[in-house]
Amino acid sequence: MTTRRLAGRVALITGATGGIGAATAELFAREGARLVITDVADGPLRDLARRIEALGAEVVAARLDVSSAREWAEAITVVRERFGTLNVLVNLAGIVDWPGIEDTAEDAWDRVIDVNQKGTWLGMKAAMPLLRASGNGSVINTSSVLGLVGSGSAAAYQASKGAVRLLSKTAAVEYACQGVRVNSVHPGVIATPMIQEILDEQGDRQPDIQRTPMRRAGRAAEVAPAYLFLACDDSSFVTGSELVIDGGLTAH
Template identity: 40%
Template sequence: MARFDGKVAIVTGGARGIGGAIVQRLVSEGAKVMIADLNPSAETGENVAFVKTDATVTEDVQAAVKATLDRWGKLDILVNNAGIGALVETPDMEEDVWDRVFAINTRAIFLFCKAAIPAIREAGGGTIVNIASISGLGGDFAMGAYNASKGAVINYTRSLALDHARDGIRVNALCPGLIATDLAVGAVTDPVDAAFWFERIPLGRAGRAEEMAAVAAFLASDDASYMTGSIVTADGGITAHTGQPNAPDRIRQRKLRTQ
């Protein structure tokens, strides 16, 4: 028996990238999945459906939940994956950029949770997985809006977990690091940029969307039945580092230069 046999899920931003990989993973393990995205998805069929959704618009979100219930009769899993970033320092940031980042990264999660929790409660409980970021755990250069919005996702996850444990609903967050998706193509394809990034990642590479999907599926499954309010990093070891220089490596390099 697959872990998600008989389960129904919604994945926001599920048309591509990490969201697309999560959809594929859930379906491969028996789930029926509704993709809620502005972009159409090629992943449709008996067990996968698509509903065009602006996750920042209340009516769209409610319609996505209704479409899921109309098609499969219940809802067990919500994966809030939709998100965007912005690389700009605060004095140069237009107000609508800040507002847009927060609308997609935080308001959308609120709207989907508000619409989905009653349905998940009616199903007898279930799980919510919020895709946050290691950028919600610390600061980055010129990423104030993204940092702030993902930090909000992390603490909102904890609050949701407290409020809905009594409903049998577990709520956890996944914090990816650098993942090789279309959004990160510039950081992983150019050799100079790749070296710049990878030297900061202990595992020495970008993560794959499929690896994030594996963690998200774990959090959504009964294998994580005693986890709620957890903030899980999958970042190749970046957040294990204080940021101090690699002194042993400098010592090794110095010895090599003197030989």
């Protein structure tokens, strides 16, 4: 049984076809949200929209490259014309590049920063007028445990996710008295397609799993409730916070 904690609310989710994105979109739908789901993958986006419609939720699918201010403006126009309001923005779109400092190519660095860091900022910039007007807005930005601690690799990814952490905090302070809360979520090793490839390459040893005290990868369905908590009134006094979901990885 669901509690319909998002009944009547409108949520825009970027990167919606990824493992965590799809789990979050479907959970929001079950909790009564009206959804605008976005991604650059048109086919998977249409498939996700059909699954959400089967849950009885109202959903609009829109292509969105989060690194483009123009496409953000178009997405917000879709929200305004279809629903007239926006209560929740979930910035989930992200890409990863694994090399360290010396092996990272400049164009790869720029692309990761454009999507992960700039895309998060552009999303808040575009959506904030509607969020403020709603009187009860929530922005949920996706960082990572690699936005909290170093790994010795993934230089561009870590730089972008560390930036998302502090960008979320400064936005939380800026909008604290304007009816919008801003928080960040920091997943650890989660068995999504982006991470599974790395786990498979690590073979039986899987050092990332071994560094996780619970000795397993998380599931997307274990991360989605964090977004639900931050989206609904259960977190009405939570802003500028980091919600870490990592099986204990950053506890030692």
